[in-house]
Amino acid sequence: MLYRRTFLAAALLLAAAPAMAQEKLSVVATFSILGDFVKNVGGERVMLTTLVGPNGDAHVYAPSPADARKLFEAKLVIVNGLRYEGWIDRLVKASGTKAALAVASKGVKARETKDAHGHADAHALDPHAWQSVANAKTYVVNIRDALTLADPAGKDIYAKNAADYLRKLDALEAEIKAAVAAIPAARRKIITTHDAFGYFRLAYGIEFITPQGVSTDAEASAQDVARIIRQIKAQKIPAVFLENVSDPRLIKRIADETGARIGGTLFSDALSDDKGPAPTYIDMMRHNVKQLAAALTS
Amino acid sequence: MTAALRFRNLTLGYDRHPAVHHLDGSVETGALVAVVGPNGAGKTTLLKGIVGVIPPLAGAIERNRALPQDVAYLPQVLEIDRSFPITLYDFVAMGLWRSAGVFGGIGKQERARVETALATVGLQGFENRTIGTLSGGQMQRALFARLLLQDAPLILLDEPFASVDSQTVRDLLEIVHRWHGEKRTVIAVLHDLEVVRTQFPESLLLAREPVAWGPTAEVLSVENLLRARRMSEAFDDSAEVCEVDAA
Amino acid sequence: MYDFLIGPFVEFEFMRRALVGMAALSLGAAPVGVFLMLRRMSLTGDAMAHAILPGAAIGFLIAGLDLISMTVGGIVAGFAVALGAGVVSRMTELKEDASLAAFYLISLALGVLIVSLRGSNVDLLHVLFGSVLALDDATLILIAAFSTVTLFVHALLWRPLVLECVDPGFLRSVSRAGAPTHLVFLALVVINLVGGFHALGTLLAVGIMMLPAAAARFWARDTTRMIVVAVLVAMFSGYAGLLLSYHSGLPSGPAIILVAGLAYVVSLALGPVGGLRRYLVPGRHLEA
Numbered sequence: 081m082l083y084r085r086t087f088l089a090a091a092l093l094l095a096a097a098p099a100m101a102q103e104k105l106s107v108v109a110t111f112s113i114l115g116d117f118v119k120n121v122g123g124e125r126v127m128l129t130t131l132v133g134p135n136g137d138a139h140v141y142a143p144s145p146a147d148a149r150k151l152f153e154a155k156l157v158i159v160n161g162l163r164y165e166g167w168i169d170r171l172v173k174a175s176g177t178k179a180a181l182a183v184a185s186k187g188v189k190a191r192e193t194k195d196a197h198g199h200a201d202a203h204a205l206d207p208h209a210w211q212s213v214a215n216a217k218t219y220v221v222n223i224r225d226a227l228t229l230a231d232p233a234g235k236d237i238y239a240k241n242a243a244d245y246l247r248k249l250d251a252l253e254a255e256i257k258a259a260v261a262a263i264p265a266a267r268r269k270i271i272t273t274h275d276a277f278g279y280f281r282l283a284y285g286i287e288f289i290t291p292q293g294v295s296t297d298a299e300a301s302a303q304d305v306a307r308i309i310r311q312i313k314a315q316k317i318p319a320v321f322l323e324n325v326s327d328p329r330l331i332k333r334i335a336d337e338t339g340a341r342i343g344g345t346l347f348s349d350a351l352s353d354d355k356g357p358a359p360t361y362i363d364m365m366r367h368n369v370k371q372l373a374a375a376l377t378s
Numbered sequence: 379m380t381a382a383l384r385f386r387n388l389t390l391g392y393d394r395h396p397a398v399h400h401l402d403g404s405v406e407t408g409a410l411v412a413v414v415g416p417n418g419a420g421k422t423t424l425l426k427g428i429v430g431v432i433p434p435l436a437g438a439i440e441r442n443r444a445l446p447q448d449v450a451y452l453p454q455v456l457e458i459d460r461s462f463p464i465t466l467y468d469f470v471a472m473g474l475w476r477s478a479g480v481f482g483g484i485g486k487q488e489r490a491r492v493e494t495a496l497a498t499v500g501l502q503g504f505e506n507r508t509i510g511t512l513s514g515g516q517m518q519r520a521l522f523a524r525l526l527l528q529d530a531p532l533i534l535l536d537e538p539f540a541s542v543d544s545q546t547v548r549d550l551l552e553i554v555h556r557w558h559g560e561k562r563t564v565i566a567v568l569h570d571l572e573v574v575r576t577q578f579p580e581s582l583l584l585a586r587e588p589v590a591w592g593p594t595a596e597v598l599s600v601e602n603l604l605r606a607r608r609m610s611e612a613f614d615d616s617a618e619v620c621e622v623d624a625a
Numbered sequence: 626m627y628d629f630l631i632g633p634f635v636e637f638e639f640m641r642r643a644l645v646g647m648a649a650l651s652l653g654a655a656p657v658g659v660f661l662m663l664r665r666m667s668l669t670g671d672a673m674a675h676a677i678l679p680g681a682a683i684g685f686l687i688a689g690l691d692l693i694s695m696t697v698g699g700i701v702a703g704f705a706v707a708l709g710a711g712v713v714s715r716m717t718e719l720k721e722d723a724s725l726a727a728f729y730l731i732s733l734a735l736g737v738l739i740v741s742l743r744g745s746n747v748d749l750l751h752v753l754f755g756s757v758l759a760l761d762d763a764t765l766i767l768i769a770a771f772s773t774v775t776l777f778v779h780a781l782l783w784r785p786l787v788l789e790c791v792d793p794g795f796l797r798s799v800s801r802a803g804a805p806t807h808l809v810f811l812a813l814v815v816i817n818l819v820g821g822f823h824a825l826g827t828l829l830a831v832g833i834m835m836l837p838a839a840a841a842r843f844w845a846r847d848t849t850r851m852i853v854v855a856v857l858v859a860m861f862s863g864y865a866g867l868l869l870s871y872h873s874g875l876p877s878g879p880a881i882i883l884v885a886g887l888a889y890v891v892s893l894a895l896g897p898v899g900g901l902r903r904y905l906v907p908g909r910h911l912e913a
Contacts, residue, residue, distance in 0.1 A: 446798065457793055457794040459790060462787075462791045465846075468787075475784075509791075
């Protein structure tokens, strides 16, 4: 009897071994926020590489040959879509990769952006869909499906991870809504340099006023700055926010002249590194909301 | 010592090739010396050596403790930017460097000196012209005016009368004689032997090596001139190292 | 009319600061530009602007968008390039323009390398692009200090500066001031560029240095007058450029430089000294 049980256990182990020794699915995510989603859904089954790292700006990212290599060795590439990564198509072609391409924002209802971002047409779509948690949930579902397609064996694990994470996202959304409700309605507006929070505004009702031209690519004109200052004074906007990818000196000048508070840093396009306040998507959203609430309620 | 300059076995040149070869002798204070010789004889090189622009390859020049501002040098090839927006007055006034230096003021006395200098060379009335509008002869006069202001005890002139009309030459020679009268030492490189014979009491005939040095009439003899013409103009790339010992 | 020309400056502090900043910058940059032009070194400004970049980049890497670190870094890099080029050209056969070109290109490559090594994707050139609309107290004081030093040094070293352009042989024969004067002048170029890039960005800082000088060439026959005209043109460009940016929405830096460019074209066509006017409006000659 003992021999047979041991024999059976050994046989089972041997059968399981190939499954355990199975290679991880190599996935490339274009930037840190997507990477965070992939990590949460894919877990241990996935070997993740991110192209645009923490605090990076995917708008102006210039890919290197090493990135092409990463693409080539990947089985699955996750991009944001909505023309966020202008450089990805060329890179994919150049790398000659056979990886499957998945668009995380599939199915998201996109809004138009007022930001120029170097695009010729002013009616470009706003790619920062993840700023609304509801959209983030869509992202997670899309990623789950893409992972399952590339690695059918992991279907159940992916489903479970995704479900867990989606629950966390629901809790996050409730937090955000509560925090915003605590801000007096008249004070729910801020100035920021980057039109990256349009989806946040649509979802949660805080107005993000983006002065035109005051962004990473365009240079400000006196007319723009004058307009912002007039607007802040007229509408009594309480706070001005920097973000982690643009010129803070101009913001300081505007804040000094209007008496508006300079809020903390809002994270729009990328997560912070591990030592920063926004190393994961959930942390990032929490951090942003906390900064907003702090600046607007006092 | 009364000598303004003393050459001790002087060799000057470029890239180890001698342009002036073993020159020995002295120039007395107050002398008026013409340096003559065929093309490539080393005359300009000698002046550059005296000014200090090129260091000797061998031997030495003793300058009787003269400072750079005690030497007024008029080079043959001028690096002057004629298009620069500066008036004749300001340009000539630069000659006051010896007294005014970098920061020194230019007061009434100095201004009077500038005007006198301009009058001496016949350029009164030209004060406000920019130097680009001057003719060749006028420019040369302006340079002499500047030399006048430099007030230097040693004056070196390299082909001062080249491409200048004869009236101007006469006028400028008067100034040279004035300097001689003021006991300044004047050394001039010239190619016009008539001018040398009539105007310069002392001559140095140079053909890389000194051919003759002394009173002009003796130096400019037919045989000396013939000897000078025979000297080699070019640098010899295959020349041996010079074995002549210093005396 | 008042509202159009003066109103914006009364209403907005940032406009007043920008105006003051441009005025201060003009006082320093214009004289330097005139001398650069007279010394046939007009492109040196552009070369030096690129040379400064890695120094400012290192400053940015060490301490972020901080005035002092970027300024010090830029100045150090600029001085190093200027000094290196000057020494090489004086001690070897290589002339100044070639040795400067060599040094600034090396400097620029180093700058690009440093930026790429850091790994961040932030477009450094863009971050270093200052804005005249964002001048804080520290930057204003810095620009004013640089301009004061520049004017003072110009007054002090006027004679050797002029003589080095007109007759360097003569300067060499009467004084040893030539070489140090040249280096001091290059130092002035560097500090004015560094001040300029805080206000206008590295590339446009050269513009406010060279365009007024080029325009002034057509209005004056002597150096002093030329400098006065250049300063006035630069100040006017600042004023008009800011107004243009205010009323039409053009970016401020390029607007200022465009006005300066327009001043240059107008001067070229209509200036009384050495411009195109001789061909456009010949006029009759005098008796003598």
